[in-house]
Amino acid sequence: MSEKKIHEDQKYIDGLLKNNSFIIQAIYDKFAPKVINYIKQNSGDSDQAQDIIQDSLITIYNQANEKKLELTCPFDAYFFLLCKRKWLNELKKSSNKEVTIKEEILYKGDDAQELAFETDLFGEKQALFTEMFNKLGTACKDLLTATFKIKSMEEVAESLGVTYAYARKKKSLCIGKLTELVQSSPKFNLLNN
Amino acid sequence: MDEQDYILFENYILEALSETEKDAFETRLKTDSKFNESFNTYKELSSFLEHKFENEATSAAFHNNLKNISNSYFEKQKAPKKVISFKPWQFAMAASILLLIGFTIFNNFSSPVYEDFANYDSINLTVRGDQDALLKTAENAFNSKDFAKADEAFKSLMLMDKDNTELKFYRAIASLELNKFDTAEGLLIGLSKGQSVYKNKATWYLALSKLKQEEYDDCLEILKTIPEDAEDYKAAQKLIKKLD
Incomplete structure (x- = not known):
């Protein structure tokens, strides 16, 4: 800068x-x-x-x-x-x-x-991200909330009763889902131009 | 993007890719604009989520505090201005009171005093976690000018949060009001040498502490170190004029 x-x-x-x-x-x-x-x-x-x-x-x-x-x-x-x-x-x-x-x-x-x-x-x-986050399914919302609150993926996996590998994969797919929701909103394209 | 791409995004951010995978990823960022766009949004969302959840408690404290200050500010704005109508004899009374005030000011002209210059507002302390009750005690005691009680509360709070400049500053004021000059000045000197938002305020109150002890030369010296951009610069200049 x-x-x-x-x-x-x-x-x-x-x-x-x-x-x-x-x-x-x-x-x-x-x-x-x-x-x-x-x-x-x-x-x-x-x-x-x-x-x-x-x-x-x-x-x-x-x-x-x-x-x-x-x-x-x-x-x-x-x-x-x-x-x-x-x-x-x-x-x-x-x-x-x-x-x-x-x-x-x-x-x-x-x-x-x-x-x-x-x-x-x-x-x-x-505001847009928050709106789209709320549109996610409950499973994704819970997983992401836990992931970012607890920080350690091992603990997250344990608290949700899934394996570590699954939790990590699920995290990327949930953020991926959120990425798609955001990208497909007309408002996002307005903001990005 | 398909599922595999999002897993790749995550691994890239976590730096969990091998050198070759990383190179391939970066080349694709440069050549595939759709991939690049999605990755940027993904990254932005990760950062958004991280801050949203990580700072939930501190953000909530900020929102509350802001709301309180905002409400009291706007309530003050809306309060209707009172119109008082005077009767003739009240004019006479008002005039004599003014005369009295005039005299008092005139008498005070030669030696300025601490009370004329120390005008801090009532405080509204930041709430951090489980110290709420004690903070409330400190705040109420300070605002109702029960400085002995406030001083005690600040002292206990500082044991738990020793680097908190807000606590240090207000404890210094409370000590100053109680004429505990050593405590007050110790804290104020520390603050005035630091980089917190209380830096200039602390210098100003350090000068006022000297004023209260009638150590006019020291007071002057300190006043002259207050920079032009300080909030109390004007008041400091006024005091310098009176002391000189």
Whole structure:
């Protein structure tokens, strides 16, 4: 990757990751008002703003947990753009009603746009993966849950009363099944393009 | 993809293939785009599942904490602003109270005190596993300003979780409130030299500890080390001006 400098606001990402109440509170105090304003001006209300903000923070937390999330721009810009993307998606989903968007160019930094885009994509994929996981048969769901919780395949095999070789083969076939479910969903192709 | 391919994927990820098998696999990744695509999705799903189940407990704790903070933030937003109508005699009273406050501020002008600058919020401690009850005790005691009790609770918690910077920081504040300066400063110095999110806050409270002990020169020295990006930078500058 490039040698972009990590922004000092990385502390907000690290704070979220550590579940630091102090930092989470600071994020609300400093960055929520702008998002709430934006959503209220664009066909939303305060409850919807609360959901969008909470959802955005959870996505950031998950991304930082699973992959590395290195902030190369101010948190303010990144967070606002992410919330905005999520809100526009939300509006599109329920687009029966007339949507009026007051578009303004707020940030020129491409870093913020790019990072917000990546995080949003990550969140959409997670939602899709979760949805597809729930579509798997019970046997696969149980096996995968056990596999990733227990970690040792030997113990998994024992707890399910099957041989080690069978458990391992079954694990790959179940993830294979999940791969197929994901790949065949129209949403996945939209996300991957 | 057929069953054999998925078994291959898994073995590749687990590095359970022989050299020749591995080479063949990597060549196929380069030449067979469908194979490549499926493998990438497979890998992504493995990583997704791994994190989903591995971090279930910590994620749940984060979700809870986030929800609490979010709810209290939005409740505050919705609280209606009170409009108070004054009667004439109340104006007179308000004016005299203002005058009194004015006097107090004027009198305090020459020497700033700890209480003017120490303004931490009530806390909401992270829940980790089975320490819930003790954490709750610490949190409640701290928030109701029963610092002796909070200090005891933090002390016990730190025995179990000695590297927890959040505990260290709030125990330092509690000690500071109790005038146990040695304990407080020991913890704060450690934090201010570390890399945690409390680094700058700790420096600020270290300065306030000196202020409380009326060691103004030490206080000034420490204040000057607070960087511009620190949350308390402005307050620190204000205090420097008053002390200088």
